[in-house]
Amino acid sequence: MERGIMWNKSSAWQLFLWWHHFFLLWSTIDGQTRYSIPEELKHGSVVGNIAKDLGLVVSELYRRKLRIASEAGKQYFGMDLTKGELVVIDRIDREELCGQRQSCLLPLELVIDNPLQLYRVEIEIQDTNDNSPSFLTKEKVVKIAELVNPGARFPLESAQDPDVGPNSVRSYLISKNDHFKLTVKNHKDGRKIPELVLEKPLDREKQPVHNLVLTAVDGGDPVRSGTSEITVIVLDNNDNAPQFEKNVYEANVSEKATPETEILRVKATDADEGLNGEIEYQFAEQTTDLILSLFDIKPSTGAIVVKGGLDHETNSIHRFDITAKDKGNPEMDGHCGVEIKIVDINDNIPEIIVTSLTTPVPEDSPTGTVIALLSAKDLDSGDNGKVTLTVSSKSPFKLNPSVSDHYSLVTNGPLDREKNDKYSVKLSAVDSGRPQLSSEKIILVELLDVNDNPPIFSQSSYVVYIKENYPPGRILYSVSASDADLGENAKISYSILDSKVQDVSVSSYVYINSDNGSIYSMHSFDYEKLKVFQIQVQAKDQGSPSLSTNATVHVFILDQNDNAPAVIYPSSAALGSLSHQRMPRSAKAGHLVTKVTAVDADSGHNAWISYKLAEATDASLFTVNLYTGEVRTKRAVSEQDDSSQRLLIEIKDDGEPVQSATVTVSILMEDALHEPILDIRHKVTEPSKKTGRITLYLILSLASVSVLSLVTFLILAVKCIRNSRSSGSCCMRRTDCDDYKNPNRNLQIQLNTDGPIKYVEVLGGDMLSQSQSFRSCMSPMSEYSDFTLIKPSSTTDFKEVISVLDASLPDSTWTFESQQVSNEVQQRWVHGL
Template structure:
């Protein structure tokens, strides 16, 4: 007894050290713990964070969690301490049955970035189950002729515990005839046998009551009992004998039902009924065997009754009993071992270890998307699984360990092309024939702000009537963004710029949400004809992206200005204009010329003259287009010496604007026409006038020659420059060089009876060349003269006056420096040249084509029509 106790102490000490080293050892980078079963919930298994080299903050930041491959969550992680604790009741017998080794594999998943660790928890057995007999009451019938030493096999007790906690010994109550001995069978197991020590005498004692007790090796010792009732029989003294003590057979798991398995044979030396043998499964045969196999009691043939499944049971060990029909019955036992062969009948399975997370579209190649595991319930080659992705996929599988894989990106992603991928993974085993399965993993692509807003068009043209209502909408621009969410939300703004030295924000404002542009006040075409707005569309991404578009706003003229009379000059001041005319004037005599201008443009600036009232309507007439006041007939002695004319000046706008001027004409005797006086004086011959005439002729010839030479030189230069610039009014460099602008200056002189227009070109700081057109209302001729350089005036101040004063209505220019508009500048030069030319030959000048919206196009063909030729020209 003392030796046995010492032996046990040594075993426990060795087992303790073994578990100690297993607790702290790692194999192939895997952490292993060892705990006893039935630990209380919340018991600490080990410091997981410390053993994995993690900080406590990593548990929260990287979302550490534990996944069990068995499906049951027996463990959890204490986030505050980083310890692996027991989460549920652990019953080693329910998990591993009679297996000596019980290990639970766990997977520790870390996210952000994804990482996987494998740990193992060994569940150690404790003595929490007592031995039990399948049959609590066992009946044996033994012939009285049984020889001393005959052994009768008894039922073995079963204990769910393993190792030292399993059944270790049996004890039989004291009696005179029987003793208990152990018999070692296969797999190192021992079964109790009842041994007859003395011959039985049925007449003395027909029934023996024994108590069989099974003891385990735990501490404290636990036990189970079975009552044995032995009935002593007479006569039949031979047992059936099997031809083999153990039968073995192998079956594929896919064989059909009712298939013949094996035939068991046994013989009995007795004769008659005592030799007739019937076969059956042992009394301890579980339902898992009897539901799959059946035995013919007469022939001993065994057939397949149910379905075989290698994954459920790899082998069956069946006890066969042979009994004769003697009195008493004699029986013997043998064992049948049926091994099940694996067949590739299980489809491989793909299990997601972690759910796929959204991936940024700018994620680099190799970014981990999800972790997964490949499983197959078959064995050997039938359980080897390979995973495959479709060709052309933007993802690939990176193997890890134990059939674990990481799904990673393999190329550039673009959310605007594919916002979500449905990745189909095919799992195929190595069986014959191979089996496969598919699993779809959805992966969403999160947006990155990589697309700037794009306007519907790069530039917009807006035509706005002047004198509009302040706050009215001018235009709505729109932009779109291919991104998503905040990255696609667009806000609109106007970039700061100058319009006539004033910030553009004082003219317009924009709705930042919908891109609608509103006016801050009404516009006056005579002050501002065109301006530009730079609109910016910016998204809400980080960093934000933007794009710009240009909005050209063209102000359209309205007839909001009445004609203004600039000659006679006294009419401007509101007083009468007094003119003198000789009574000797003939029909067609030019009395005066009324000149008016209109600040509008186009048709709104076309001016017509009409005689509204007159002292004598039959004496005077007013030219509709030129405003010239002439006599309709010769003046008679009966005409009043004081004539009063009311002349109405109207424009061609809608509605019509008009003004009136009153001209007072005094008829005087002895007043001669200047031209007749000149002719009379020229007719008087004298030496002095002859010399003056000679000098005048020589001077006129010299000036004519000089003028011809000058025009010839200018013509040659124009022909050379026209090849590149298309006009002799400005050089190519003037059009192209925006950094050194040329300024176009116009002067309108309205002082005195002589009217002239100056067109100036050149730098503002340099001496400018000017072409001056001189018109005299009192003269019957309209000539233009080349005059020396003169000082410049502000183009802004004079353009509106000039625009209205000229008969042509095509003066559509910006009231800004023309340096930034080379096309308008060139067009202006062309119109000035044409105006000066046709003014010489026409008493009226106007545009037949429809007015162009600004800015004027050089492709427009301008046509002039001479309504009335100058009779004396």
């Protein structure tokens, strides 16, 4: 059974996301749990610790609103939420609940909210020997002619015991006498029918009456019993009893049969003549009132007809006995059994039961979010009771079947409150009978607005023409925006984004009414001094998280700037980039394998970076530091470890919604590097031509690499000089640039040699302008290295980047000094070394 994991968030919106995210991941209805308890348990008796058995947290049961739904109609069980125990809260009588059925199960449904779950629990009620066998008639008179031969059998009344199994009637006993013995005939339905058997001839003149006691004994512990007095009257003459053609008559009848419908006929014959051979049929003395209310028998013909309404769902089979008596003196009778099966017809409409319904539903709920838990029920049997539940194809919902005719109603596509704020979901239940019966139920699902629409300005940009010396305090222009959301999500406030106009904040020139978007001038303008400026207006709603849209107002006269994020290491490669690393097999626990570094140019929580090992060939071998991204060994490498290890590292920020990236690191474990050196030294004592060639190849390779490195850096220098002449931005120092007011430039170069990662950081910046960053990353344990030029969006944001690096790379020393560089060009060079 799958289990829920709680994650507390500070805002209601985060709680909604958490809730529906786990709806998507979890199976909605878990497997069944069964308990067995004896009937007649005391109030408060513990059935079982259901929280422990289902893997639930006891302290969360009250908050998650656990409740019990019983299909029995009456609630016999309750929950002790403080202990997580299922307890008995009412008297349980198995005979009242299940009658004579061998298996007695009480199905329960445990519904838990936040997140929504449904558990099926079955309580098996075990029978206890709390009922004694009993006879419907305490006194029975049996008339037997004195001429009856020994061996004649006379059926007696069966005892009734509501208990089942070993607690039901097991045997019969007859009081001690000289003429009769008792035998028990086992009926095929499991009943035991006692029969009185004549052992010695009767003599009415010697003893006209015999008084016997019939005792029924059950198999319980302790044993229970019941008695009935049998009075045998010895009669004269009429020496032949009626004999039925069959011992048991069987027939089927439809449950919709009307009164007086003939079901079957029993027939008995009597070898006597006259009144001694005339037969009348009647129900046996022990026949129950239920049988007498449902059926009737014609005394003269033996025809059994329908008397009352039959119902297959109440009783699918009826068994009773028929007696045939002659009119002789004394009367003689014969007995037979009748078994009537009630044939089911499709007379019950399927029922749709809504166990739980979640409404309203956030409109951003992902596909597969559970909306409701449903079940279908039909009292008929066989195909008549098989129900198919469907949902209207026009709605963005579908049904997922689960156990025991249960379904979950889930979303089947995106929801948009702005297009449709509620859905009337039509559910249809159809059985498989002939003719088919069906029912429908309408579920109203309302959508909860989420802030998924940003404010939209009436124009993307506005142009305002104003006269020189325009009076201050007057309205320059009014901007307007609309939001398709509702409530706070659609409430808009206007603001002006801060920017500089001739080194002065734009707020010194204009201000905006946050409620209606009217822009006012702070003072008059001089055309000769300022010909045009721009106002960046932002419309922001009050949703959580809030959404915003910007529009530019050209007043003919301002400028604006946007920030852009910067990536430090391993470079702004494609998502899921692959990094190749090597490590010795002799590595011990804590060995630094590699280091992953990422920077988010955002601020606050959105810039908090965390690293996580998402997947690994062997998760027990490696670990990733949550904050620094260092990949280290958790234990020493063993010979059994695979030579090739693959790690998938997930990088997340703490923003909302969370943004993430992944880096795949391929690690090749090799023998210690000093081992080949030892082998070479060992072979030095045996010089040969082959050894000389290898030495020559090594020298040539080293020389080639050195020359190639020198040529590469010369090419980069030439490119840098050319680009600096055309764009005014370069990695070299340039003191004669006309675009810069302050020629005081500063570069800081740092070499990091921690572990196998080698990289150089070149930083430059100006507090009043944009900044640039140069980085060359060289890893001897990787196939590729980078040379990267990055232009962050602003000096202020780059300072925040540096502060993040201080937190994530504690072994490095970072400094930042003033400089001024061009803010018109952004370049990125990547060269594989």
